[in-house]
Amino acid sequence: MLIKQGKKGLDKKFERIPLEDQPGPKSQEEMDEMKMPYEEYCRKVFDVGNEFVKPTALKGIRWLSTTMYIFTPHSVTNLAELGAEVIKIEMPRMGDPMRHTSPFNEAYVYPLHDTRPMTGTGVACFNANVNEYYISMDYHREEIKEAFYTLVRMSDGLTQCYRPGTFDRWKQSYRYLQEINPRFISVWGGGFGYGPKIWGGSYDILGQAHAGLASITGFHEDFGGHPTKSTNWNIDWYSGTQITVAILAALLWRRKTGLGTKIEFSQVQASTRCLEYGVPLYGRFGIVRQRWGNWDTQLCVHGIIICGKSDYPNDKNPQLRDEARYVMVSAFNDPDFKELCNVIKRPDLYEKYKTHKQRVEAEAQVEIYHELEKWAADKSRSEVTRILKDAGLLAMPVYNDKEVYESPHFRQRGTVRWQADPWYGDAVVHSTYSAGLMSKTPRRKFWDLRPVGGDNVKIYHELLGIPLSTIKEWYEKTII
Amino acid sequence: MGIDRSFLEKPVSEMTPDEYRLMILEPEKDTDHICWNCRHFKPVIKNSNFPPADIIGWCKKIHWPFYWCIPEHRIVKKCYAYEPIK
Amino acid sequence: MCDIIWCKKVKEDGTVCNTVNYLDPFNFWNWEGTIACAECGTVYYIHMIQGWMYRGPEEQPPGTKPDILPVYADKPLEGYVRYRPGVEGRTRPYLCLPRDIYLGVPDPRRFSIRGYPVRGWPNQPPSTGIAGSAGFKWEIEKLSPEVWQEFLEKKKKGEVRDW
Numbered sequence: 233m234l235i236k237q238g239k240k241g242l243d244k245k246f247e248r249i250p251l252e253d254q255p256g257p258k259s260q261e262e263m264d265e266m267k268m269p270y271e272e273y274c275r276k277v278f279d280v281g282n283e284f285v286k287p288t289a290l291k292g293i294r295w296l297s298t299t300m301y302i303f304t305p306h307s308v309t310n311l312a313e314l315g316a317e318v319i320k321i322e323m324p325r326m327g328d329p330m331r332h333t334s335p336f337n338e339a340y341v342y343p344l345h346d347t348r349p350m351t352g353t354g355v356a357c358f359n360a361n362v363n364e365y366y367i368s369m370d371y372h373r374e375e376i377k378e379a380f381y382t383l384v385r386m387s388d389g390l391t392q393c394y395r396p397g398t399f400d401r402w403k404q405s406y407r408y409l410q411e412i413n414p415r416f417i418s419v420w421g422g423g424f425g426y427g428p429k430i431w432g433g434s435y436d437i438l439g440q441a442h443a444g445l446a447s448i449t450g451f452h453e454d455f456g457g458h459p460t461k462s463t464n465w466n467i468d469w470y471s472g473t474q475i476t477v478a479i480l481a482a483l484l485w486r487r488k489t490g491l492g493t494k495i496e497f498s499q500v501q502a503s504t505r506c507l508e509y510g511v512p513l514y515g516r517f518g519i520v521r522q523r524w525g526n527w528d529t530q531l532c533v534h535g536i537i538i539c540g541k542s543d544y545p546n547d548k549n550p551q552l553r554d555e556a557r558y559v560m561v562s563a564f565n566d567p568d569f570k571e572l573c574n575v576i577k578r579p580d581l582y583e584k585y586k587t588h589k590q591r592v593e594a595e596a597q598v599e600i601y602h603e604l605e606k607w608a609a610d611k612s613r614s615e616v617t618r619i620l621k622d623a624g625l626l627a628m629p630v631y632n633d634k635e636v637y638e639s640p641h642f643r644q645r646g647t648v649r650w651q652a653d654p655w656y657g658d659a660v661v662h663s664t665y666s667a668g669l670m671s672k673t674p675r676r677k678f679w680d681l682r683p684v685g686g687d688n689v690k691i692y693h694e695l696l697g698i699p700l701s702t703i704k705e706w707y708e709k710t711i712i
Numbered sequence: 713m714g715i716d717r718s719f720l721e722k723p724v725s726e727m728t729p730d731e732y733r734l735m736i737l738e739p740e741k742d743t744d745h746i747c748w749n750c751r752h753f754k755p756v757i758k759n760s761n762f763p764p765a766d767i768i769g770w771c772k773k774i775h776w777p778f779y780w781c782i783p784e785h786r787i788v789k790k791c792y793a794y795e796p797i798k
Numbered sequence: 799m800c801d802i803i804w805c806k807k808v809k810e811d812g813t814v815c816n817t818v819n820y821l822d823p824f825n826f827w828n829w830e831g832t833i834a835c836a837e838c839g840t841v842y843y844i845h846m847i848q849g850w851m852y853r854g855p856e857e858q859p860p861g862t863k864p865d866i867l868p869v870y871a872d873k874p875l876e877g878y879v880r881y882r883p884g885v886e887g888r889t890r891p892y893l894c895l896p897r898d899i900y901l902g903v904p905d906p907r908r909f910s911i912r913g914y915p916v917r918g919w920p921n922q923p924p925s926t927g928i929a930g931s932a933g934f935k936w937e938i939e940k941l942s943p944e945v946w947q948e949f950l951e952k953k954k955k956g957e958v959r960d961w
Contacts, residue, residue, distance in 0.1 A: 338905045343922040346930050350920045352904065368930070452777050458824055518781040520770065529777075550892075594777045643961070650912065650961070654934050658914035679934075683925065686932035700928055707929035729847055736848045 277671040280646035288315020289673035293483070296321060296383060296390040297364060301330045302465050303434060303499055304393040304421040305360040306472030311479065312363035313664050313675040319383065319691055320361055324368040324710050327684035330357045341656040345684040353681060359663035363678045367692065368685035371402055373711045382696050384409050389417030389479065389492070396422060396430050406494040416492040417482045421475055425498035434499045439467035443503035448510060451525035459523070471502035527601060531564040532591040533572060536630060537604050541612035543629075551632055558630035559616045561604065564588060568625055575623045576607035636662070645669070653680045688712055716749050730797040741768045745788045751797045754779065801826065803842055803855045803868070805835040815840070816875050819868035823849055834864035836871035836881045836888040866890065908945050913958035915942075915949050 257263040268276075279286075293316040297308040305320075305328070312318040322328050325347055334340055334354025342352040369376055384390065390409070392399055399405040399420070406418035423434030432438070440446045440461050451457025475497050482493040504511065510521040521529075526536035536558050544552040563572040569591065573582040581603060585591040591600060608616050613629050620627035631639065637660065642648040647666045653659050664677040685707075692698045692712070706712045719731040727735065730751050739748075739755035745768060747753040752773035770779035773793040782788065803819040817837035821844075830845040833855075841862040842855035867890040872880035884892035906919035915938055923941050925932045939946045952958050 336900065336902055338901050338903065339918075340904050340906075340920075341917050342920050343917075343925075346924045349922065349924070352918075352920060454772075454777070456825075456828065458827070513778075514781075517775075518767075518783070519775050520779040520781060522777050522779060524777060554891075650910075650914075652914070655917070655932065655936050657916040657918070657936060657938075658910040658912070659916070660910075683930065683932050685930040686925070688929040689927055689931040692929075703929050712929055724852075727852075729845070729852060732850075732852045733847050736850055 278669045278674070280644075280665075280669075281649075283665075283674040283676040287673055288676075289670075290314045290316040293317070294319070294387040296387050297361070298390060298392040298394070299421075300328050300393055301333075302360045302468035303436065303439075303472050304391050304419075304475070305330070306469055307419065307421060307475035307479065308364070308391050309360055309362045310473060310476035310667075312361075313667070313677060314673065318364040319387075319687075320364040320366050321369045322366060322684055324370055324685065324712055327353070327368075328357065328361070330354070330360065331684075333357070341681070343683055353683075358659070358680050362664060362680055363676075364682075365687035365691055366682040366685060367688050368712045370711050371404065373709075375706065375709075376711050379692065379696055379698065380404065381412055383691075384416060385413050386695070387413075388415070388483070388486075389419065391419040391421065391475065391479075393421050393434070395433075396420065396426060406492075410492055414491060415486055417479065417486065417495065418492065419475060419479060419495040419497065421471070421497040421499065423499055425496050425501070432500075436465035436468040436499075437461055439471060439499040439503045442500040443467075444507055444510065445503045448507070448521055448523050450523045452523050455525065457523055457525060467499065467503045470506070471497065471499045474502055474505075526558075527597055530592065531562075532588070532597045533561055533563045533569060533600060533604070535597075535601060536560050537601060537608055537616075539605075539611050539613045539616050540609035541615075543613050552634070556629070556632065556635075557613050559608070559613050559620075560626075560628050560630060561620060562626040563620075564591070571623050572604075572620070572625055575619060575625075576604060578603055578607075642666075651677065655679060655682055655686075685712060728798050734797065739769065741784060743768055743784060743787065745782065746791055746794055747771065747782055747788055749796055750791070750793075751795050752793060753782075801846065801849070801851055803833070803835065803844070805838060805840060805842075807835065807838050807840045807857070809838055817871050817873050819871045821846070822869040825866070825869070831865035832858055832862060833866050833868060836868050836885070837873070908948070909952070912961060913949075913952050915945055 252258070257266050290311055293311065295308055295311050295316050295318045297305060297318055297320045299305045299308060299320070308318050308320075320328075325345055327344060331344060331353040332351075334352075334356050339355040340352025341355065343349060344351045344353050369380065371377075371380065392404075397405075400407065405420075406416070409416045409418055421434070423432040423438055424430060440449075441459075445467070446459045446461050449462065450460030475495065478495045478497065482495060486492060513519050513521055528534040539557045539559060541557070542553055543556045547553045561572075563569050565588065566586070569585075569588075570579075570582045573579050581600060585596050585600065590596055611619075617627045617629055629635070636642060637648055639648070642662075645665075648660060648662045649665065651659060651661045659680060661677055664675050667675055688703060688707070689700070692703050692706075693700055703712070717734075719727060720735055722731070724732065724735075734755075737755055738758045740758050740760065741756065747769065748755075750771075750773075752771055753769055754772050755769035756767060766784045767781045768784050769782055771782055771793070772779055773795075774780055774791070800823055801821045803821065805815040805817045805819060807815040809815055815835060815838045817835055819833070819836055821833070826844075826846050827849050828847060830853075832841050832843050834841050841858040841860075841864045843858055844854035844856075845852045867888065869883055869890050869892075870881065871889060872878075881888045883889050904920070907916050908919060910916045917936055927933070938949075949958070
């Protein structure tokens with residue numbers, strides 16, 4: 233039943249909304265529009281490519297980012313993509329160390345800073361500090377302290393990644409900042425947090441290893457496997473997003489109470505959240521979960537198999553020539569598994585493992601996947617995918633970056649797109665628009681990066697009102 | 713029963729692969745578990761302080777592919793999965 | 799821990815092979831089979847358990863087919879002579895190479911793969927603002943006119959694409 237607030241306030245009477253004021257179609261035309269096919273409807277409401285004309289959800293939020301590398305910056309990028317105004321504070325002349333961390337030291341964009349014309353910013357820095365204003369600041373210098381506190385007074389929160397207690401020593405921690413701005417939300421993100429390992433640093437690989445994630449990634453010891461790190465820094469991105477969730481909740485809490493929050497986020501505890509049943513299993517039975525590679529411990533068939541032939545047999549790039557051979561196959565319920573066994577001409581396998589309970593046993597999985605790979609040994613990846621799809625089963629090639637870029641699905645949905653960075657030129661954007669579509673307030677990317685201190689005048693002068701002569705003096709003294 | 717480690721007196725050239733593996737994985741504990749002479753046993757090795765103090769090692773068989781922690785104070789005397797080391 | 803096979807095979811010309819073949823622990827932790835020397839191709843049988851050499855290396859008769867090749871080999875007595883990973887027929891093919899080219903040094907680029915300009919080369923003109931302040935537009939026509947010209951020519955030739 234639709235009701236609206238009565239004139240005398242929430243705790244008084246509620247009255248009915250007249251029919252004409254209720255949402256829903258009012259005419260035949262409106263009814264037709266509501267009945268448009270779902271596909272068309274989605275295209276219309278999401279309107280991919282026109283995100284920039286829509287409002288942003290976090291407009292009016294100002295956040296400070298005194299962060300480095302990927303983990304903590306990403307927590308703020310999420311806010312900036314959703315419309316918050318973010319000021320990234322970097323070390324003068326030097327910038328975020330992530331700028332100097334590029335894959336194989338090869339891929340850079342320029343310039344970094346006027347004083348270092350031959351040094352660039354590594355592309356590994358992309359996507360982690362989107363839509364932010366870049367200023368430089370040396371916190372150690374007394375002259376700049378007041379500017380920092382003024383920024384705190386004017387902002388909603390700050391994310392920092394320095395060692396525990398460092399900001400406290402510099403009188404920049406929550407304890408001090410809430411004195412000058414009780415609504416301030418202060419986030420610390422780092423390796424371990426308070427406790428016996430407080431001084432441990434924070435790295436993605438640490439998050440993967442120390443939380444037990446790497447020990448269940450890779451192939452089983454019995455198959456010659458070792459604990460394996462994901463090549464990319466996925467726990468950095470993952471825990472950054474978890475911080476963003478905490479920030480959004482803290483903002484809501486502040487709306488209710490008017491008070492800020494201290495958020496303390498240990499990266500090594502973040503990845504325990506994706507350990508599934510491993511630790512509870514240990515707690516109940518004393519069983520230590522082990523790696524199970526490209527297969528699945530709960531479902532079978534539900535894994536990745538290797539095919540004999542490459543889709544690009546003559547390509548000079550080994551990534552394509554040798555590795556474009558993997559297919560993901562899923563056929564775990566009984567009819568699907570029966571069909572799969574028929575396709576690979578092993579109906580006896582179905583007779584042997586008629587129920588899912590039987591097939592999901594480890595020994596059964598070894599046999600089933602072995603038979604699947606034997607069948608795929610003389611086929612290419614695309615052949616296997618086609619045959620299985622024709623049989624009505626779920627099968628998809630394991631894509632590499634080139635294929636992600638070429639995927640029509642991603643292109644149509646705007647997940648992967650070309651966009652000119654206003655400062656650094658042409659770039660493929662694959663990050664911002666992949667984090668979910670929103671019909672009213674979609675994410676968007678204005679720019680990826682700016683040079684170190686690129687917005688010094690905009691923030692120090694235009695926002696804080698510091699005279700240009702002072703800014704020049706600070707610059708000469710390398711305070712900014 | 714305890715640990716039957718008489719094979720350690722043999723020269724390496726006469727050891728079986730199982731015996732050789734157990735020679736390398738010198739265990740921390742010595743108990744009356746049947747597991748010590750089982751080829752599916754993976755002992756806690758000497759001077760390793762990381763695993764919980766009250767286990768002697770792991771059984772690789774009965775919950776394969778997962779490992780079962782064998783408690784030190786629950787003496788396993790017989791086991792359906794027992795296979796003597798070769 | 800990394801075990802090695804130091805090949806002492808006397809070659810036909812009377813010299814000793816003296817090649818150190820490295821057995822990377824990730825592959826050879828628990829491993830049984832035959833492996834060839836990267837230099838002279840002599841095949842050895844090895845059986846490793848928990849990273850230790852249980853049996854071998856035992857030289858196999860000529861003509862034996864090796865199961866695997868070493869990941870890397872060098873000749874320490876001859877200075878910096880080595881076989882890097884992926885040398886055909888000598889060291890193991892290195893399937894995880896990220897690309898067919900590998901530079902390891904900055905690779906300046908002026909255009910993206912679809913042909914639009916990218917600010918990817920060093921020594922860009924300095925910023926025009928105070929304290930390193932930068933504008934919000936890369937005015938390429940003004941700042942790098944030669945690249946802009948090149949871009950226009952590429953466009954004329956149809957080398958600039960949407961994707």
